[in-house]
Amino acid sequence: MTISSAPLADPAPPPWSPVLLFSLCLSMLLSALGSSLGNVALPALAQAWRAPFALVQWVALGYLLTLTALSVSVGRLSDSLGRRRLLLAGIAVFSIGSALCAAAPSLPMLIAARALQGLGAACMMALSMAGVSDWAPAGRAGRAMGWLGSLSAVGSTLGPSLGGGLIAWSGWPAMFWLSAALGALTWLLSWRTLPADRPRHGPAAPFDGQGALWLALALVCYALAGAAGFTLSGLAWLAAMLLATAGLVWRQGRAPAPLIPLPLLRHPALRAGLLGSLLVSTVMMATLVVGPFYLTFALGLTPGKLGLAVALGPLAAALSSAPAGRLVDRFGAPRVAGGGLCGLAVGAALLALLPLSSGLAGYLLPIVSMTVSYALFQTANNTAVMQCAAPQQRGVLAGLLNVSRNLGLTSGAALMGALFAWGVGNSDMAHAGPEAVAAGMRLTFAVAVLMVGLAGWRSMMGRWPDAGSQTPANTR
16 A cells, blocks of 8 residues: 655645644544543443353453554545545544444444444544644643633543443433534534645655554554553463554554654653653552452442542543643643642552541542642643644644553553452452451552652653644654
8 A cells, every 4th residue: 555655845834723622522432432432331232132251241342452453544544635625534434434333233343343333433543633633833832722621521431421421311222323413413514614735746655554553553553562461362462462562663664654753762751752642641540440349349339339439530630631731831741740740640649548447538539649640740741741742743643642541441450450359359349358358458558659759850851842842753
């Protein structure tokens, strides 16, 4: 496959408007909503087709694996083909995939349609971030990135309640019909507002299909290893991931136009930002995995109260992401990211030292501190990292940020979950006792403090640029 990857021309900056930002935010919201809606539908799907959980879970995994595996590839294609045309194509694919999900006659067809949805979501998530970096004027990139983070958190928060209500009202297909309708509206708005792609000059260069295949294989193997846990099959998937990673590195050193330009990864701020995103996402996933067990088996919350308590963290992130962007524009990414990491460390340390007698309030206060701090860090980190490359490489950079985040979520579910179970000392949580469950949580978040500290150390070593400064790496 041959596409143009010549340098961008340098015309006047495209017009920036609240409507353009709103269309990019809608794309980010829909991609997050697609994940959370699919998760809440799993029990209903298991009942509808009388299928085992091992099969039904692929409704969620098919979406997430496709999104993660293809984020870098679609970002790289957008660097060559243009943001507008590929983002519009991604929204259309997402909408069509949603309609196919709603009309799926069988569970395997639904899984295939969810994978198609994931392809569209990969375009929407990566290119919304790249579009903000391309089109937002100097001094406003931080707040625009904050709004993207806020709408992503809204999608994750809204999904369970909205999906549950739609299932109760009209059955599980209603969720996907809603996604299709919202996708169509987002496409129309984006078609009206997205700036035209910049003209390009120069010879065509081949798309690195082999590199894309190696990367997708490595990411899928890593996700499957995380799902399998510390088992023989998990170790086998991990070994396959290492082999695929070796193949990717070998290919990138020899491809005429590599999928991931290796000189780009030599940028210290970029390496620090990607590692920080992975580590912080791992820590935040631990709150979503470990928290419900602590609330249920240590504090004895009912399912209704548990749902309200778990929703408080994402709600705090949704409300704080947009203000975090304003702070980035005013004080610079390094200071805001550093403050976010300090808040994360304090919150994790409080959970590591949390006495059982502190009750629900003693748990929720550190969680709110961590989620607000996470919003600060992610907004600042994303804004700064996107300035680490020239405009014609921001698509692949946005894809790498999404991959690092999703790898962190996978690691948090697998590694931190296994650490929690080891700390509890009993695989049957219901019979472990409140003190044992609390001991497992303390161990998990003691390790989380170390991980946040490592992210902070790498951030200082990475010499982050301010949000408004352009420090493109010379990678051509």
